[in-house]
Amino acid sequence: MKNESWPEGYERRVLASVDSTLSEAGRVAPTLSGPEWILALEQTAARGRRGRAWAMPPGNFAATLVLPIDEAPGQAALRSFVMSLALRDAFVAATGREDAFALKWPNDVLLRGGKVAGILLESVGAGARLTHLAIGIGVNLAAAPGVGEVEEGAVPPVALKSALGTAIAPESFLNLLAGAYARYEDQFSTYGFAPIRTAWLADAAKLGEVITARTTRDAHVGTFVDVDAEGQLVLETAKGRITIPAGDVYF
Structure with a gap:
């Protein structure tokens, strides 16, 4: 059931288990009539950037937003910044802690310097024609992966629950994220990247360093x-x- 605050025009499906929400997005995209969120309570073959594995302890958040796209790939790719801002807003709404989060180029969200969320964009289409954009999101809501499960030298993972004491279910977090994303998507579609860029830089990690x-x-x-x-x-x-x-x- 959708929350009353669920954004108009966006569909949602919740899966008990799937190989990867990004893979599912690629399979269902041709059948969709509009944007749709896919949330999985378990992923059996999750992946991160450049084919890296993405660990998903129970209670964490894994979702993909599938968007119909009719624009150049470079423009579509700027939605990693749109989603970063939406994640930040969802975290602030869940925790009340505006000071705790920062945005790391190109597509991570940090909590007190540790990685709490990552974003992965994949295109869907035939040949050179891009028909859909799949925006995959992984969030350490309940637990962080072990240090041995992340790339050497990478920002250490951190979980929302252990760092701030905030416990939130994946479906509740999706309601916050979907609403925030819809607002920023409207801004991006209307005014372009400039206001998104300004807002992103205001919370950029290590700017000037x-x-x-x-x-x-x-x-x-x-x-x-x-x-x-x-x-x-x-x-x-x-x-x-x-x-x-x-x-x-x-x-």
Whole structure:
């Protein structure tokens, strides 16, 4: 049953168990008439960025939003920032703690410096034509994966319950997240990326500090100075200012 605050125009399905909500999104996307949230209470083959495994202890949150898309892939990809803002708002609504959360480029949410949520975007379509965007979200609501289950050097995982004492069920968190996302999606569709970018930068982790950004080929050390109009990371390095379209950030 949908909560009374559930956003108009969005459908929802809740699955007891599935291999991956992202995989399910790819299977059902051609049958959907509009945006739909897919929530799974258990995932048996969850995945993160670049095919990495995503651990999901019981009670944690795993969902994918499937959006019909008729725009360039670069524009669609900016929804990682839209979802980051929605996650932040959902966390604040659940905890009342605006000071506890920060946004890590390109697609993580931090709680007191630890990773509490991650986002993964995948396109759905035939050939070069993008028909749907699947936005996968994993949140450590109840428990954090062990250190051995995350990549070496990555931000350590943290759980909402242990860090702040907030216990919330996945379906209740989905109600908060779906409402927040719908508001930011309306803003993005109406006004473009500029206000989303401004809001994201206001809560950006390590803005103005030295970080390391690793791409598939190189590692760059520099001061995190901006995110540009295309969502690229902007670093001031010893060799000058550079932009990084995709990569991983390490503190």
